[in-house]
Amino acid sequence: MKTMSTMLKANDLAVTAQRTAVMEFLHGNTDHPSVDTIYKRVKKRFPYISRATVYNTVKTLTRAGMLQEVLVQQDKTRVDSNVSRHHHFKCVRCGRIEDVPYDILTAKHVSEHARGYHVEEVRVVMEGRCKRCR
Amino acid sequence: MKTMSTMLKANDLAVTAQRTAVMEFLHGNTDHPSVDTIYKRVKKRFPYISRATVYNTVKTLTRAGMLQEVLVQQDKTRVDSNVSRHHHFKCVRCGRIEDVPYDILTAKHVSEHARGYHVEEVRVVMEGRCKRCR
DNA sequence: ATATGGATTAGAATAGTTCTAAACTTAGAA
């Protein structure tokens, strides 16, 4: 697996301690944290980090394709380090957000059923009870 | 077609000029306006209406099932007076949001493909170019 | 080692939304 440093360099981005810390926190984190959550967690190990830096980092890394911003909640952006195409499942009880494989429902499938639309991308949010909440 | 007054009464809600004005503006409006847009438009005919009233009205009518709040844009809520189940198409060029029939993709269909998930609801946002923008 | 352009910072500013408490209807009872 590529190191953070390698990935940043590959995108012509400076390797900074802040970016690395944000990426390391997100890597392997599957619960789609908000920017504020990232900020608070990273701050523990990196007390001087600023909220603006976390916003900047998320935006920069998203543009570089290293992160994804997920639209599943109206008020705050949720961040996903899984950048492969996939959908989301939101538990109506505990609010947990899980990734769901893309092939459950591809743009192609939708295109076939959606006559007259020129679908390039499909975002699906499924809602129900997660395993824990049933 | 039911009058606004009848619908409000059926839901045990007081019939006020403000609620009626908001509903009348939204009725037949298919472009999913934001609260601010509703406020500005209704204000033209009703100069003393307050922004808080529009927020209250949207929330109240949504709870009563007379409106729907649509999650298609991170920063602001979009309001839809089409309360039947349906999906949305967002034009990546002009930002226009259109309703798409629900049967293109039902919760049932998704459930069949999504093993292990207990799907109660599916929200789909398709993205591409709308007719005008192609 | 040094220069320079990009990155980080704290805090101010902004946008959307919710809250507050007083004033004002609406709807139902008398």
Next chain:
DNA sequence: TTCTAAGTTTAGAACTATTCTAATCCATAT
């Protein structure tokens, strides 16, 4: 009709998420 209680509206304050600003800092290329 008139009265009343409960619900509604209002302006503006407050709050939350996010972006902006401008000064400082530091990663990288030389």
